[in-house]
Amino acid sequence: MSTVTHPTTTVNINPATAISTLAGFQPDSTVIRYAGGDLTYSELDLKTARVAVLLAARGVTTGDRVAYLGLNSSAYLVTMLATFRLGAIFVPVNFRLAGPELRAVLSSSGASAIVCEPGHGAAVEAVREYTKLRHFLLIDDDPQLPNETEIPGYWEPWARLIEAVEATPAASAIPRGFDDPAILMFTSGTTGLPKGVVLTHGNIWWNAVNVDSRLDTRRGDITHAVAPLFHIGGVNALALRTIVRGGTLIVRRSFDPAAFLRDLVSYQVNSFFAVPAMLAALARVPGCFETELPHLRTAVVAGAPVAPTLIQRFARHGILLQQAWGLTETAPFATHLPVERTLDKLGSAGIAMPYTEVRVIDPNWNTQVAPGVPGEVVVRGPNVTPGYWNNPEATVAAFDDAGWFHSGDIGYLDEDGYLFIVDRLKDMIITGGENVYPAEVERALADLPGLVDVAVVGAPDEQWGEAVVAIASLADGACLTLEDVREYATEKLARYKLPRRLTLVPSVPRNASGKLDKIAIRRLATEGP
Known part of the structure; x- marks a missing residue:
């Protein structure tokens, strides 16, 4: 019996390629319905291609990281697909992050470019010097976004740049295979420090x-x-x-x-x-x-x-x-x-x-x-x-x-x-679908004046699944409320990580080795002192 030898075939699974293909077969079908403006497949493909040209002109190439900071929008999807089109790696950033957290994510990713909504420009400005960001594209064509009166000069409003790009960019999406990285998504580690999860195509x-x-x-x-x-x-x-x-x-x-x-x-x-x-x-x-x-x-x-x-x-x-x-x-x-x-x-x-x-x-x-x-x-x-x-x-x-x-x-x-x-196995709290690590919250509160000791755990909550609960002991004569605790940690933590409940106790339970007694602490969080 004779056999036929087939050449090795590399399958292209780049989502940007799939969008281009669909733009050819169903160009007028609506792909995104969004209050800031709907997009058909042909419009999404064209805008994606143009943004890819903008990023490439700023040096973004295969393997580079492109960050996005903003809420859900069509711009998010356009930026992600444009990044894929170049064979680069997309870095979606949690828009709820406070300064130190944002700095850690942008710095660790090594992103050279960022696409950002105006409302988050100040947060980027505060950490910019600690990152490798060199190119800053500002979304200015979405009526859902708030108007900012003062934008630093290094930000480039992207609407006029997109319109200036050649109407039909010739370059197709770079083929991507199964092992090629696509997304770098950060999640908190057990110590509260962000870890970048590499997700391949x-x-x-x-x-x-x-x-x-x-x-x-x-x-x-x-x-x-x-x-x-x-x-x-x-x-x-x-x-x-x-x-x-x-x-x-x-x-x-x-x-x-x-x-x-x-x-x-x-x-x-x-x-x-x-x-x-x-x-x-x-x-x-x-x-x-x-x-x-x-x-x-x-x-x-x-x-x-x-x-x-x-x-x-x-x-x-x-x-x-x-x-x-x-x-x-x-x-x-x-x-x-x-x-x-x-x-x-x-x-x-x-x-x-x-x-x-x-x-x-x-x-x-x-x-x-x-x-x-x-x-x-x-x-x-x-x-x-x-x-x-x-x-x-x-x-x-x-x-x-x-x-x-x-x-x-x-x-x-x-x-x-x-x-x-x-x-x-770890002590992670999941509140409203967001991951919160107690050690991170405990560190943010450690030097709160009047606070002697604190432990953070999750407790069942009908609305959020779990609520972040702080169990704290105070110095003699000190008086702290939940509002005091939340206000103190606001500049260090995203709002969803702030305690929703505060239980004051004479001393925070610890075991013989000095470690927090999480069983006793969880009991306090659910049943009270």
Whole structure:
């Protein structure tokens, strides 16, 4: 029998290429609906190409980093796709970060260029000297943005520059393969210092394959994007996948539950990604459960444990929430609860995605545990990050010799292989879908006048999933309120990291070795002194 030898083929999975292809086949289809201006596929492709030309003229090339600072908007997606078009690495920045945090992210990324909304220009100015930023593009063509009267001269308003670029830039997107880095997304470490998670084009692509294999997603879907796009869930759960398949993305700058409900109805939304706090707020909108949503097929919720009562309440009204679990490092989904198991596996984060492996191990011995036995959840698969940016120590610590990524989350698999998350090996707090590390908050409060000792933990909260709680002891004669604590930490921390509750105690519980007694502290946070 004769055989045919085929040449080695490199598959181009660059999302910018997919947009260009769709612009050829469905140029007049609306891809982005946004209050600041809708875009068709041809318009998105052209604007992306022009911004890529602007960045290239400023020296941005393959492997360079381009930062974006701002809320959800079409400019976010344009900048990301323009960065991909050049083979560069996109760095979405959490717009809630305070000065020291912003400085750490921009400095660590080594970004040479940034695209920014006017309202965040002052924050960049405050840390600019500590970064490698050399080029500053200011978004000035979005009527949703506030007007700034004084803009430093080094900022270049991008509207006139975009218009001046040749109408049909000739250069096509640089082909990208599975191992090429696409996004550098920063997440806090256990010490509170940011770690840059490298996500390759392969990580993004394999998550999309997992999603399409398990969830009811279709070409032409209308997807709602109101969860922050600087988070991996916001951008890569459904949003990016929707636009590279010919669908329409409804982009909203911030979450308003009543407006969200109106959008679901008026745009006949098929899918969305949300964190539990968003759905809890939606449930409180008058008339929410009397509203018919016949077009909604895929409602994915992740970012924090979902209260079973919330799942049941939505289910009684015909909306089956699909819980998923993952991290930035897993791009984002490692598990997903199939819609048909929403109620009989209530509270489960689901089963492993089709092209992802999930195990539960004894964290002390790195051995797999039996069903029903809690342990650390570990993940392996092509959707998992290759490691942390310029941080080999963190990469080595996160992966074992067999390639399993250690999530730091504690959970168990039931007899059917369904994952239940029960705690976190690390002390991370998840409030409203945002990660907060107690050590970071404790450091920010350590030198507060009148404060003797402080511990920070999370406590259950109906609205936010968890609330940041400070347990503190004071010096004799000192008097501190929650408002005092929050005001003191405001310049050091993003607002979502500030304590929402303060409990004063004679002394903060510590064990014999002087370490914080987290069991006793959590009891104080939930039950009081």
